[in-house]
Amino acid sequence: MNVTILGTGYVGLTTGVCLAYLGHKVTCADPVASKIAMLEEGSVPFHEPYLADLLAEARCNLKFTTEYAHTIPGAQVIFIAVGTPPGPNGSPDLKYLQAAARGIGEHIDASFTVVVNKSTVPIGSGNWVGSLVRETFEKRNGKKPRTTFAVASNPEFLREGSAIHDTLYPDRVVIGADEEQTAEVLYTLYRPILDQTFQPPTYLPRPEGVGAVPLISTDLASAELIKYAANAFLALKISYINEIGLLSERVGADISQIAKGIGLDARIGTRFLQSGIGWGGSCFGKDTAALVATAREYGLDMQIVQSARDVNRRQRERVIEKLLGELRILKGRTIGLLGLAFKPHTDDLREAPAIDIAQKLLERGARVKAHDPVAMESFKKHHPDLSDVNCCENPEEVVRDCDAVVLVTEWPQYRDLDWEPLAKTMRTPVILDGRLALDRARLSRAGFRYLGMTC
Ligand code: UDX
16 A cells, blocks of 8 residues: 655654555655655664664665655555644643644545544544644635545554564554544555564564454544553553552562562553653653543543652652662762663653653752663753763763662663672662662672662
8 A cells, every 4th residue: 555654753663664564655754854864874763673674674665755745645544643742731732743634635635545643642633633634625725625535543552662563563453433444444554464464574573472463443532542541551550569669668578579469460460560760751651641631621630640640750759769868968979870761772761760860869969970872862962951960981980989870771781780890889889779670689799788669
């Protein structure tokens, strides 16, 4: 099929490259010329494992452009995958979505086109996009669109760091459309994924047990709400285990054992029960805020989701409390941060706990050193306000002469550091394992005073 993707962020580019890999003819459009130039040369503007490899393999089915006029006419499916950054009152800012919808209305032609909302958008956006496309078309042509077009919602559930895996081997595909004809276009598009009939890339083999992928075919509003409800549920699972962690610390219990003990109940499930500093990233914070804001518009108070947000904020403050409890004074101390990205295998710093923690430490007069395997360039570029943070070449340099080190992001290479000699290079060998990812017994043997978020 002829597919156009508007937006080349994590969602848009991953979707475009995967669909091209499956054999569709895909054009990715983005108004940012520097991004398009990079993509044309085969490089990916952000860190995402295997995305550049898959792009190279699917290159013959891919085009990149900055011009909507080049790609909207003739497209059978147009995905809107533009950013919906958080606005001031918790509701997402929809200016890019609006511009994309207007762009479609300006250039759409006579063939039947399905316009798909892939961005996480407030409930009701499907209808809104439809009316914007129609309105713009009418203004341009002085008449109603002869062309039939329809809007669908197809929320994404991909995680940064495993975006290709999650797209090729999803737990489910959700398609929201108000007419059967619209949904059918998307079944055809996703058929190779739904039936798992494609040849897997050598570097991402099909996981054992992955068979036909369940399809949820529903109305527009339900698909839109599924996305928010899924992310909010995952977020509150994390906040729940972090809240239990607080009590666990008081009573002297072991939170990892508790997570395992409850998670093995199939009704609960083991995933997203990793306690620690809490969630960050572009989705959980934004989507829980949007859900609370939408509910408020309908006169509802989403107390559970709001509490999950409060608990998550409190976890970041606890890092400072833990350090204060140990060092008593933070002024003039040197604190090392291992990891800046909001989670491993990405260079994304949006809502990353490290940013908040660095800010809080600097405000209290501490010196801050930091390292991240891939996010340091992005940190320097996007956080000039934190230029006092000393970015170090390697983790060993961070640890040297520190009064305490905090593991903020559980990159695998930090777990495998040669911790024994490192303890001797610190002023006081204190480590706060913010992700419960390090080997406590080994660190204690190496001479560290080991602190967890819950012990
Ligand atoms: C999330 C959703 O998982 C994905 O389905 C959605 O479409 C986009 O948002 P992402 O933000 O990429 O994906 O990351 P995810 O792996 O979900 O992690 C989010 C945050 O939660 C990270 O900061 C991570 O460190 C934290 N987390 C995750 C925990 O603290 N504990 C856990 O058990 C799991």
